[in-house]
Each structure stands twice: as C-alpha cells, then as structure tokens.
Amino acid sequence: MPTPYRPLSDEAFYDLVVSDPDRAIAHIHRALHAGDLQGGERATQILAFGQVRLIKTVVSKNVRADLVDEVADGALERVVAAVLANPPELLNFKQFCGWVARISKCHVASIARDKREQLRRDAITIDVEPSDEQPGKRPELESIEAGYEMIGDLDLIREQYDCRSEDHRLIVFMRVELGFSSKEVVEILASEYGLEYTPNNVDQIARRFRDDCREARER
Amino acid sequence: MTTVEKMFADFCAAYERGEQPNLGDCLAATSGADRRGLEARIDLYLIEQAPSRPFDADAFARELERPVMKRVADIFAERAAVDLGAARARAGLSLDELAGALLAAAEVEDGAKQREKAAEYLGRLEAGSLAILTGRVRDALRTILDVDPAASFERPDYGFAFRMRASSIEPSADNIELAEMLIDAATTPSPLGWDEVDELFLAND
Numbered sequence: 083m084p085t086p087y088r089p090l091s092d093e094a095f096y097d098l099v100v101s102d103p104d105r106a107i108a109h110i111h112r113a114l115h116a117g118d119l120q121g122g123e124r125a126t127q128i129l130a131f132g133q134v135r136l137i138k139t140v141v142s143k144n145v146r147a148d149l150v151d152e153v154a155d156g157a158l159e160r161v162v163a164a165v166l167a168n169p170p171e172l173l174n175f176k177q178f179c180g181w182v183a184r185i186s187k188c189h190v191a192s193i194a195r196d197k198r199e200q201l202r203r204d205a206i207t208i209d210v211e212p213s214d215e216q217p218g219k220r221p222e223l224e225s226i227e228a229g230y231e232m233i234g235d236l237d238l239i240r241e242q243y244d245c246r247s248e249d250h251r252l253i254v255f256m257r258v259e260l261g262f263s264s265k266e267v268v269e270i271l272a273s274e275y276g277l278e279y280t281p282n283n284v285d286q287i288a289r290r291f292r293d294d295c296r297e298a299r300e301r
Numbered sequence: 302m303t304t305v306e307k308m309f310a311d312f313c314a315a316y317e318r319g320e321q322p323n324l325g326d327c328l329a330a331t332s333g334a335d336r337r338g339l340e341a342r343i344d345l346y347l348i349e350q351a352p353s354r355p356f357d358a359d360a361f362a363r364e365l366e367r368p369v370m371k372r373v374a375d376i377f378a379e380r381a382a383v384d385l386g387a388a389r390a391r392a393g394l395s396l397d398e399l400a401g402a403l404l405a406a407a408e409v410e411d412g413a414k415q416r417e418k419a420a421e422y423l424g425r426l427e428a429g430s431l432a433i434l435t436g437r438v439r440d441a442l443r444t445i446l447d448v449d450p451a452a453s454f455e456r457p458d459y460g461f462a463f464r465m466r467a468s469s470i471e472p473s474a475d476n477i478e479l480a481e482m483l484i485d486a487a488t489t490p491s492p493l494g495w496d497e498v499d500e501l502f503l504a505n506d
Contacts (some may be wrong), residue, residue: 138321
C-alpha cells in the first residue's frame, strides 16, 4: 500500500533526500500524482539544489573553469529528467550521489562527443594536411574545451572559404572538409561537373586554402 | 604527509568548508600513478565520504535566482503535462474510477473483480512498473485523459547502465533496451485466472 502524499517543508524534504533518496524521489512522483504541482516543483528544485556542488566538482575535472557552470547546469537538467522519468532503486545517499556523478560524467562525455561530431561536420582543420597515401587525420579532441577552442577558428575559416571562386570552394569542400583523395576529387569534378583538374592542381588549391587560413589566424 | 596526501586533504577541507574546489586544477599538478590514485580517492570521497551539509534556506533562495532552476521547474512542468498520474489527478479521477472508464472504453465487462484488477494494472502503469502497454489501453487512456500514457512507460536513461557499472561494461542503448525488456518479462508474474482484463493489459495487439 503506497504511503499517501503529504506535503513536506523545504528542510524536511532536503533531509529526506539525504536519509532516503528513494523515498524522496517517490515523494516527488506522489506530488505529481496527487496534483500538487507547486509542491512537486519545489521538491524537485530542492533535490537539484542539493546536488549542484557535487555536479560542478565532477564536471570541473574535464571542463575549462569558465565553462564549468554552463556544463554543470546541463548535467543538472539531465539529473532532474532522470529523477522524473523513473530512476533505478537507490538504496542510500551514497548510491544516489554515485548515480548523479555518473549522469554528470556521461553528460560531459556526450558534449565532447557531440563537439567532435560537430567539428567533423562543420570545421575544416587547418593544421593537418592529408595526403593520398595517408588519409586526413583530424586532431583528437581529448577534452571538451579543445572543442570550444577550435570552434573559435570557424569564422576565419568560413571567411577564407567564402572569398574563393565557386570551383575552388567545391575543391576545398571535397578535399579538405570531406577528406576525399586528390584523385577522387579529380574524378568527381570530371564526371559530375565536367571540370578538368589534375591531382596536383587540387592539392595546390587545398594547400593554399590552409596557408591562407593559418595566416588569417596569426593576424 | 606526501604531496598527494596533502593535496587530497586540502581538497577535502575546501569541499567541507563549502567551497567549490576545481578538480581539474587539483589533478593538473600530478601525473601518472599519483594522478590516478588521487583521482580515485577524490571520486570515492565525493560519493561516499563527503559529509552532507544542512539545508541552507538563504543559499537555496539565491540558487532559485539562477536560470537553471527555472529550467528545472520547466522540466517538472513538462513531465506533469504527460505524466499519467498527474493527468488522472487533473481529471479528478480515482484509480478505481479510471479503471471503470477504461473498461467501458475498451468494451470489457465492468464487474467489481474486473475493476479491481484493472485499477491494479493502472497503478503499475503509473508507477512505470508495468512491462507492456497495449494499443487498446493506450488508445482508451488517450481518449479518457487526453494524454499519451507512453510517457509513463518510458525507462530512465541511466537506470540499467548504472546498475551495470560494477562490471565496467558500457552497454549500447539497444542492448539496454533489450535487457530491460528481458528483465521485465522475467520478473512479471503470470496472472492467475487470466481473463479479459489481463487480455486488455497484457496481450500484444
């Protein structure tokens, strides 16, 4: 027989999270089912408030100091969504903290993964020049901040890209962004666009683009 | 006291004073085995040993000013909008009354026994512990409560993976879903005296 819902004071609910997190989460769900949306919202905020410091500390391991708050807020939102979704049974506060820490770590890892993917799609690396023998190797982003730093280069890369002719943009896009080999680019240009270039031409155009980007960055 | 021990002690002291020590900065001063050891000790400390702090009403009031707390409230409101129990509360129905309406909508006989059984199934559906959501129940509840009960049926993102962490295996999302289904199937007892209500709630359609 489930315990009937009874509103709790802020302090009592905070203490309940520490003494019995499973019951605290059940309390939030009971508030939902009892239609006490104000009480449930407040309890959810208190639960979140109690985890802010743990989340920020966990996040600060892999995130640049000025990004900790932003990333930790995202992790906190995930924790709250998981609490409301129907979380696993949590026997004690240690398990609850372990669960919160795990969600936070997953959040940081997912941001780093998303940034890598975003960069793979959007960014054009200007420090790595692939050869036909050795396909383009993109710098590994070991941490979330590396992703943020690279995004800073995007504007100047786009600027350099935009000031090229249409044919050269196409070549830069295929050779530098998509990582096609010079021979493949030549074949695509000939078959799809009726343009005649040699692999050397393609490499020169790509190299000039990278050099211009580097110069622009140094300026 | 070694340097690493002092760093660990300094970290714990700062945390217990209510400060927000930066773990990255702390670990940056070490390398190799020292770093791994310090990292493991701090992880353990944060999860199992750090003393909890008493409720601070002023700090909570300040925290409520931050935009993230507004988003926390929004997440709760979004959940309330789709939660089956909350929808039932909005409709002003008890579980028993909802069971009656559901049986009528599904054209199943509404006797006392059937209604009691249906109410029990609905309670499990609200609690997220029912292993299956049939199309007939879903359609009927949509009509009665104007909410899709599938939201109350979803599994947490971090439930199963969390329980598996001891094995250091990171299961893929597909595997988690399959495992959840198997666990649900294995732990759901077959009802005795299978009848139309069981058919309504448990039979694939």
